[in-house]
């Protein structure tokens with residue numbers, strides 16, 4: 159090849175054989191990956207730099223002598239955690255073996271030559287004394303660590319995903335001007351942005367984006383997950399909001415939460431605690447009046463009301479009647495479970511235009527009913 163590849167997929171091309179071989183829950187049996195990428199490189203570590211995340215966890219990043227590996231020049235790699243730095247001797251002068259193994263992100267396969275590990279005593283952002291928590295070094299300063307604050311704000315806007323003005327650079331500048339909380343950002347006037355050192359145009363633009371981000375409709379589960387509570391990613395937020403309204407979530411007990419499918423004691427305890435910690439800030443932001451679309455309650459989905467209630471539906475290909483995203487939303491509102499890929503549990507594969515034959519054959523092989531967009535619309539009509 160004239161270019162870098164990390165392997166090939168071997169597959170049978172005969173539909174009859176494909177149908178006969180079928181698939182497991184995870185892969186087609188008529189396809190096999192033949193990976194050839196065993197390219198590794200031994201690279202010298204120049205330095206190990208600590209970085210504090212929004213949760214206070216401090217991650218070690220190894221800066222490397224720039225080295226070409228599987229077509230890319232690698233100059234830094236994240237080390238798993240500081241316990242690895244400590245016990246495997248990752249420090250300036252160490253030699254690590256890197257691999258990209260089909261991934262874009264390089265990773266350390268092993269430490270070839272150890273060196274004196276470099277462990278920080280203090281948070282690189284706020285100078286607080288770091289403490290060990292299992293394998294990780296943590297910054298214990300929950301209230302006033304710039305790195306944690308900035309990363310929390312960055313996470314909020316990134317998760318909201320409806321404006322592109324509030325990236326790391328802008329957030330850093332706001333933080334330098336004493337902004338610590340999401341609700342404060344929403345109260346900044348154009349003239350204040352200017353006084354923080356933003357240009358006239360940018361200031362107006364940032365102000366407008368904040369207004370837009372409140373007006374654009376956004377799912378309530380996405381809004382909640384933007385606050386970055388540990389164990390409250392989008393999936394868990396949606397599960398909780400299928401049972402309780404957003405404001406009411408802050409009042410439910412651990413006992414109530416474990417009643418909900420998918421929440422064990424330990425995660426329920428962590429989530430209840432996490433919600434308590436953000437409660438004050440959450441309501442300050444919530445009361446700014448975001449345009450939130452409430453998650454449909456399981457009790458309202460009324461099985462039997464719609465022919466797809468309780469069914470698992472996968473949409474694929476391009477749809478003619480509307481965007482696939484809208485169709486997925488509608489299906490959820492009708493009580494269906496919408497999945498991204500076909501498994502043995504899928505009831506319907508709704509195939510739009512330009513869908514590969516292999517996808518359809520595979521679905522049929524799993525006993526999935528494949529229907530066109532038109533059939534689907536008739537079904538739910």
Ligand SMILES: [Zn+2]
Pocket residue numbers: 210281282283284285286297298299303304305306
């Ligand atoms: Zn800190």
